[in-house]
Amino acid sequence: MTFGFAPSAAASMPASADAANRLGRMLEPAEWAAAGIPLLRNPREVVSGLHARHRPMPSTAVIAVLGPEERLAASASFTRRSAAADGWEFRNSLLAQLRRVIPHDLRRRTPVRTAVLLYCRDGDERWTEEDGAWMWGLRDACTLHGLRCGAYITLTRGGWQVLGEGRGGRHPSSESRPGRLADTGGKADPAPVRTGGGSAEALRRTAAR
Template identity: 65%
Template sequence: MTFGFAPPPQVPPPTSADSAARLGRMLEPAEWASAGIPLLRNPREVVAGLHDRHRPVPSTAIVAVLDVQERVTASASFTELTAAPDGWEFRNALLVHLRRVIPHDLRLRAPVRTAVLLYCREGEPLWTETDGAWMWGLRDACTLHGLRCGAYITLTPDRWQVLGEGRGGRRPKPSTVDKPVTAARRTGAERMETRRTTAARPEAPHTAAPLPAAPNRSMARRTGGGAPEAHRHTAAR
């Protein structure tokens, strides 16, 4: 009688299963365009403001929350490096930084504020799988944080491009005054601390007090009896 072990069932390698699931967590340009993403009134101003505030380098993601007037009320920049882009990982990273800079709006019946994502990378401004994973992550993170899903913008060495809209322009030039910001940063009237510089008032010139007049040696001295005693200068013999 021979004992042996039955061969294990043929199971596809986990890499192929993970790859299929990962591909399902990305959006293509046609899906993004049909999702009803609100258009930015002035994307150039939004891109220039975020670029000047965070100074992104390749592989830097900037998530910003806009109010109804398209003013940036909160923003955060971070670097997310991964060999295989996965929308699930990007969604988790976006949620972590959103929760640090702004409270959620889940109690509202309808979202009021909008989240946009600016991603700096190398290459051409055409759609890539990494862009599709970021789109999926942004849409899911907005749903879980009570925000409207806004534009996804790529920033390449030469230009910026709003994917799904066709609008773009030249890459902004860095300002020579402000310093780069890499940590999460809040902005807005309720979060911005206004620095007020008050000019020092010119002080009145210091005027020296008048010196007391020197006593007149020719004046008479009063003695204890009240009679004046004249100064007598006696020449030495």
């Protein structure tokens, strides 16, 4: 005969509380749509430019800061390492990348630059809890860095999708071969774009200053 002990209520409380906290650190599509996120004028151009520059693979996040006329001021990519989809962890990762590639705008009365997030993942274009955690993290990181919170874009096998807007396309996708930057039609600032690498291929390149 074997004897066992059922887990006590006290022992299960921390796990339950942690799960509840994670659920509180994500945004539903309706919440995101109601947040007044500014629309991209040419999302395909933005996506193509970031895809060519960072060559994202599944689990790669690309954070980009856009100036006036959607000119790219800085961008960085990194691979998600957290096991659980937690908006707090995502916020910290995004904020660390922003601090690496561009000064904050906290002294400005109103934000003049916008941060957008492109996340390459498996699955289809439908919203997931992981997307909700990235949305929460992006919004919070923008607040802490003095930026306007911009679009959240997923890149999957089926193509790209701007969540909350219903805009998307088949190319590029997570399986597309990156094009040349000169072919994307993207706009660049007269000053050099600051770029930090984080994906497998981007890590081989030094940050452009």
